[in-house]
Amino acid sequence: MTALVVLAAGPATSLQDLGRFGWQRFGVGPAGAMDRPALALANALVGNPAGVAAIEFALAGGRLRVEEGAARIAVAGADSNLRIDGRFVTVLTSATAHEGQTIEIGPARTGVFSYLAVAGGLALTPALGSLSLHHRTGVGGLHGRSLRAGDRLPLALSAPAGPELALSAATGHSAGPIRVVLGPQDDHFTPAGIATLLGSEYMISEQADRMGLRLNGPELEHSAKGYNIVSDGIPTGAMQVPGNGLPLILLADRQTTGGYPKIATVISADLPRLVQCRPGTRLRFAAVGRAEAVQIVKTADAAFRALLAKIRPAGLAGLDSSELLSVNLVDGVIDARG
Amino acid sequence: MREPAPGVRLLPCGDAAVTVEFGADIDPATSARVLALDAILRGEKPAGLIETVPTYRSLMVQVDPLVFDYDAFTQRVTGLARTLDATPEPGRRWKVPVVYGGQFGIDLEATAERHGLSPKQLIDKHSAPVYRVYMIGFMPGFTYLGGLDPSIATPRRADPRPMTPAGIISIGGIQALIGGQAMPSGWHLLGRTPVRTFMAGREPAFLTAAGDEVVFEPTDAARWDALDRAAEAGELVAELISP
Numbered sequence: 001m002t003a004l005v006v007l008a009a010g011p012a013t014s015l016q017d018l019g020r021f022g023w024q025r026f027g028v029g030p031a032g033a034m035d036r037p038a039l040a041l042a043n044a045l046v047g048n049p050a051g052v053a054a055i056e057f058a059l060a061g062g063r064l065r066v067e068e069g070a071a072r073i074a075v076a077g078a079d080s081n082l083r084i085d086g087r088f089v090t091v092l093t094s095a096t097a098h099e100g101q102t103i104e105i106g107p108a109r110t111g112v113f114s115y116l117a118v119a120g121g122l123a124l125t126p127a128l129g130s131l132s133l134h135h136r137t138g139v140g141g142l143h144g145r146s147l148r149a150g151d152r153l154p155l156a157l158s159a160p161a162g163p164e165l166a167l168s169a170a171t172g173h174s175a176g177p178i179r180v181v182l183g184p185q186d187d188h189f190t191p192a193g194i195a196t197l198l199g200s201e202y203m204i205s206e207q208a209d210r211m212g213l214r215l216n217g218p219e220l221e222h223s224a225k226g227y228n229i230v231s232d233g234i235p236t237g238a239m240q241v242p243g244n245g246l247p248l249i250l251l252a253d254r255q256t257t258g259g260y261p262k263i264a265t266v267i268s269a270d271l272p273r274l275v276q277c278r279p280g281t282r283l284r285f286a287a288v289g290r291a292e293a294v295q296i297v298k299t300a301d302a303a304f305r306a307l308l309a310k311i312r313p314a315g316l317a318g319l320d321s322s323e324l325l326s327v328n329l330v331d332g333v334i335d336a337r338g
Numbered sequence: 339m340r341e342p343a344p345g346v347r348l349l350p351c352g353d354a355a356v357t358v359e360f361g362a363d364i365d366p367a368t369s370a371r372v373l374a375l376d377a378i379l380r381g382e383k384p385a386g387l388i389e390t391v392p393t394y395r396s397l398m399v400q401v402d403p404l405v406f407d408y409d410a411f412t413q414r415v416t417g418l419a420r421t422l423d424a425t426p427e428p429g430r431r432w433k434v435p436v437v438y439g440g441q442f443g444i445d446l447e448a449t450a451e452r453h454g455l456s457p458k459q460l461i462d463k464h465s466a467p468v469y470r471v472y473m474i475g476f477m478p479g480f481t482y483l484g485g486l487d488p489s490i491a492t493p494r495r496a497d498p499r500p501m502t503p504a505g506i507i508s509i510g511g512i513q514a515l516i517g518g519q520a521m522p523s524g525w526h527l528l529g530r531t532p533v534r535t536f537m538a539g540r541e542p543a544f545l546t547a548a549g550d551e552v553v554f555e556p557t558d559a560a561r562w563d564a565l566d567r568a569a570e571a572g573e574l575v576a577e578l579i580s581p
Binding site: 021024028136137144184231234236268290298 | 390392476478
């Protein structure tokens with residue numbers, strides 16, 4: 001059976017799909033790709049449905065060798081080099097690596113998370129419906145842990161016939177503040193506390209991983225209701241504020257419930273841009289209403305579908321310069337300063 | 339729309355979730371309303387509903403914002419809120435073996451002393467009630483129970499322990515807990531159970547659901563190794579005693 005054998009991988013390299021849903025009621029968080037559009041794009045470039053499990057790299061790259069067949073691969077997400085046996089592969093193009101060849105993903109130059117998708121996906125058994133690794137609890141992944149040298153990932157199929165695929169529209173994230181919807185517990189903060197969140201600059205601290213991003217900046221003032229609540233559910237993107245007044249944005253590997261008030265929730269359209277920001281990135285936040293957030297995600301989804309529709313057999317795709325300016329979604333420039 | 343019905347608040351959680359909150363307190367009637375709404379929504383499966391997360395006093399509803407109709411949902415919940423039954427449904431009742439004290443429950447003696455009890459009296463008080471599973475959360479299989487004897491309620495430790503073993507039986511404030519995996523904890527460790535509340539690949543993977551009932555069975559430390567081996571091999575070790 002065709003397989004990818006891990007030769008080297010950074011410490012937070014793991015298998016991720018779109019996550020595991022239906023189990024939060026048992027304390028099992030969703031996990032899943034941090035940058036979902038990037039996973040979907042990598043999959044689209046090898047002809048897979050959006051949610052097929054891929055290898056997620058975080059900052060560090062990795063090397064894999066193809067055994068017993070050939071693998072058609074594509075990489076999307078953070079800006080990094082892809083090479084097969086030392087030969088560079090054009091970005092946002094699929095490529096076929098043959099038996100014995102080494103695939104190398106370089107360290108991210110900008111951004112954090114990259115996805116290596118394989119045509120046909122991996123022949124591994126999901127846990128609770130998903131291959132996504134939840135790092136802290138060891139649910140999912142390969143043997144419930146990150147990938148490391150020596151791991152063997154069997155592929156569901158050897159590289160398919162047919163041309164490689166390419167996307168020749170430029171991709172990138174929009175700039176501007178990260179948008180949030182206030183709540184669910186904004187009433188646990190004073191008006192000054194909310195004004196501080198929306199009027200100040202915050203910096204992503206070194207404590208940033210798949211569970212969440214701890215921010216440094218001005219403290220947020222809790223109201224007389226205090227900083228303990230009866231534990232309730234935590235949505236992805238929740239900004240939880242413990243007693244020290246500093247927000248922690250909870251992400252894919254978050255705990256399912258928690259007892260600190262959540263001042264606001266990052267809108268889903270801005271999560272891919274947020275998670276690609278490194279420690280040290282300065283952020284500003286702006287409040288939108290829920291209905292507006294729904295409109296924003298609908299618009300972003302339509303733009304992303306239009307982007308995927310531009311994927312063509314490699315060599316046939318022409319570069320449309322107007323798209324360079326208009327399509328601005330998936331990867332590339334990270335600037336979330338307002 | 340923050341006040342669609344008396345006593346119920348819909349709290350926005352961004353564009354992909356909403357929390358329906360029934361109150362601020364931990365009590366059986368509030369929990370019953372949460373679980374009643376949970377059951378109705380899981381039955382109706384409105385378009386775009388991904389999953390629901392019942393907790394002590396609220397239900398988080400996670401949705402696909404491209405599909406979910408918030409206005410229709412608000413109307414439906416407003417209509418339902420007035421009629422939800424606050425009487426807990428009888429749940430499945432589990433008997434869970436617990437080895438109290440010693441290396442299994444390092445806070446048993448100090449907690450007993452704090453309440454002017456002998457360790458045996460504390461064990462009796464802790465193992466007397468029929469507890470109700472109010473929620474499972476935080477990490478896989480962490481089972482939060484209501485029904486602790488208020489006379490042994492104990493404020494959490496000022497200095498949480500950086501790590502406690504899997505399967506801890508602990509109390510914190512007026513809450514009781516069956517732990518899942520090893521984790522940091524500021525609660526008081528009275529004992530330990532060999533039961534795996536969650537085991538991937540076992541059928542069922544999860545022992546209890548919110549709404550179930552639990553009774554604790556004090557168990558001799560000499561039985562720990564055998565029970566622990568059986569649990570590791572995939573046996574439930576806990577016993578379903580009703581229905």
